[in-house]
Amino acid sequence: MTVRVDHEERRRQIAEALLRIADTQGLQSASMRAVAAEAGVSLRLVQYYFTTKQALLLDALARLGTQLQARMESWIRAAGSPPTPRSIVTAILSSILPTDPESRRITRTYAAYYTLVLNDPELVGKHGTSQPDLLEGFLAKQLRAAQQAGEIAPDRDPEMTAAGLLAMVNGLGSSVLGYQRTGEAALAILNHHLDELFRSP
Amino acid sequence: MTVRVDHEERRRQIAEALLRIADTQGLQSASMRAVAAEAGVSLRLVQYYFTTKQALLLDALARLGTQLQARMESWIRAAGSPPTPRSIVTAILSSILPTDPESRRITRTYAAYYTLVLNDPELVGKHGTSQPDLLEGFLAKQLRAAQQAGEIAPDRDPEMTAAGLLAMVNGLGSSVLGYQRTGEAALAILNHHLDELFRSP
């Protein structure tokens, strides 16, 4: 029953080669041949495990999402015990900011995919509700909890605040990747706004 | 002394064809041939007026910047007379949000250029301090004025707030372009945060 080689392992190896190229040279440089070379396999093998390029791109994107989720969960775990709503919110938002090599890599690659999707919407569209919406809801839930604990003014709208914070972090990330700001500066801006948000009314 | 054809007019015609393609099909579809066809001229002419593709890209980007600036100034003018700091800030931020065809076009095209620059930093790097920084400073100045007028709590840091707002609008724009939110929803989120910011302490 066991196949000769581990398909999943090969697919992972190839998909991660794609992500590596997307990070360092951009997605437009991630040709089938380049991915094959980066993964150390022949072009034919890339075709074999991912029939088409779009399939490869989608698979790699899914893996990237998994990586980001793992990173966020790790940061939440490291946020302190017991976790408070504020520490969770801070952990989530900071983990997205490109402040270290791993987050830089993830953010850069996401940005590359973003532009790809902009001009080919149905490439990724069928997934229905996208991850950002789920994250936004989770964040809003934490904000509401903090609100009930009296850490946030009661007249703040949790949904709007969550959406705004997420958008801000996204924009800050863009500016960091665009060399307009350092990761530390972006983090300082984020923390300033969190301090402003979390102060007893 | 006058040349036979108006060089500047031809260059504008070609560069705007590039921007039109970048908006509708993405920058990667803006090949020399496609731009020539869109502008209704021969490939040779595109080469003649812009020797290389990079020159064409840079010229078009400069024009895009001019268009955005004109839009912002127009919105500030329309913000009401006399303009208050709050109306100016609101006008600037709303004018960036992709809520109508023109702003959608500008934002989309900027996003396309952004990804291009990500993997070729020195393409646009020599321009020194970039426009966003200037805008951030201007915004901060308006916030400080509002602060002195008592419309904003005095313990807010104008620079940090300006940077945060700008990043938030940028992120909101991304989500609108990515079909995660409508332009109206993004505007509502922005206004909610502005209401929160501009309330007498």
Place this chain on the structure above:
DNA sequence: CACGGCATGATACGGGTGTACCAGGAGAGA
């Protein structure tokens, strides 16, 4: 032992890309 399917390699095909080259017409200055 034979055989059928999985896994791999080499290479071909049609098309698109940026750029370079060659040629010619048209109007201005001598």
Place this chain on the structure above:
DNA sequence: TCTCTCCTGGTACACCCGTATCATGCCGTG
């Protein structure tokens, strides 16, 4: 009128792309 510079067209070149095709090992199963 001659000439020279500006402007324009057509086309060729070398390269890269995604995909398809043909061939050939190897291994488990009958």
